[in-house]
Amino acid sequence: MNSMNINFNNFKYKITCADVKNLPGEGLPEIVISGRSNAGKSSLINALAGTNKLARVSGKPGKTRDIIYFDLDGKALVADLPGYGYSAASKAVTAKFSDLCDNYFRCGRKISLVLFLMDIRRTPSEEDIGMLDYLNKAGIPYIIVFTKCDKLSAAELKKQLAYLSEFFDFAEDSMVFAVSSKDKKGISDLKNAISEIILNVS
Ligand SMILES: Nc1nc2c(ncn2[C@@H]2O[C@H](COP(=O)(O)OP(=O)(O)O)[C@@H](O)[C@H]2O)c(=O)[nH]1
Ligand SMILES: [Mg+2]
Structure with missing residues (x-):
């Protein structure tokens, strides 16, 4: 047991980055929130922080084009990545979203934990499958977070979780x-679970 604790209420906006050249300095463990557009990334940040004011929740998917950084209690940086797979954005814009994501994962930054979000109701997309494959191959620690569970009944939830664990094996x-x-x-x-992992990062 680690005697320290993470105070999730002490969760603060840090910086917005449109390019990997502008990422904040490394030093703190980095937690990445990843998942397709509209998966519930910003909402999860707010739920973790216990507020609805920290991250901007978008009615329209595909709105976040930048990497938004938060400071979690001085103990970790949290990066809210732009969502992938939103086709209604123009081609050029869609390419830019995925370039930024790609560049982020390729830039050699040390990632301590990925929270990989998927809407519990949706069939996983090619990008979801690709992301999980990448995380496994790269050996990056991750937690899979199925979101929006309030939208299913207990029976539906159980069924969908069984389907998804079979799907992903x-x-x-x-x-x-x-x-x-x-x-x-x-x-x-x-x-x-996040505290356990982050407080044990060497
Ligand atoms: N019912 C329900 N809706 C959610 C939940 N999480 C997110 N949403 C909704 O899903 C939409 C996208 O959420 P957002 O957090 O902006 O997703 P992001 O694009 O991944 O950051 C918004 O309309 C949210 O209100 C949840 O747990 N339950
Ligand atoms: Mg968002």
């Missing part, structure tokens, strides 16, 4: 959480 020790940023289900367990 999750390893026995995979960390998989089903959460709702709306009714806060699973958020406290997720916070504990």
Whole structure:
């Protein structure tokens, strides 16, 4: 047991980066929030922080074009990546979103943890499959977070989780959480898992 704790209420906006050249200095463990556009990334940041004012939740998908950094209690940096796979944006803009994501993952930054978000109701996309494959191959620690669980009944949730674990063939020790940023289900367990990992980063 680590005697330190992470205070998730002490979660602050840090900086917005349109280019990997402008990323903040390294030093703190880095947590990356990744997932397709509209998966619920900004909402999850707010739910973790216990506010609805920290990250901008977009009614329209595909709005976030930059990497937005937050400081988590002086103990980690949290990077909200632009969502991938939003085709209604113009081709050039879509390319730019994925370039920034690509460049981020290629720039050699040390990533301590990825929170990989997927909407529990959706069939995983090619990009989702690709992302998981990448994380496994690159050996980056990750937690899979299925979002928007309030939209399913308990029976539907159980069924969908069974389908998804079969679909991805999750390893026995995979960390998989089903959460709702709306009714806060699973958020406290997720916070504990994040703390456990981050406070043990050497
Ligand atoms: N019902 C419900 N809606 C959610 C939840 N999380 C996000 N949403 C909605 O999904 C949409 C996209 O959320 P957002 O956090 O902006 O996703 P992002 O594009 O991944 O950052 C918004 O309309 C949110 O209100 C959730 O847990 N439950
Ligand atoms: Mg967002």
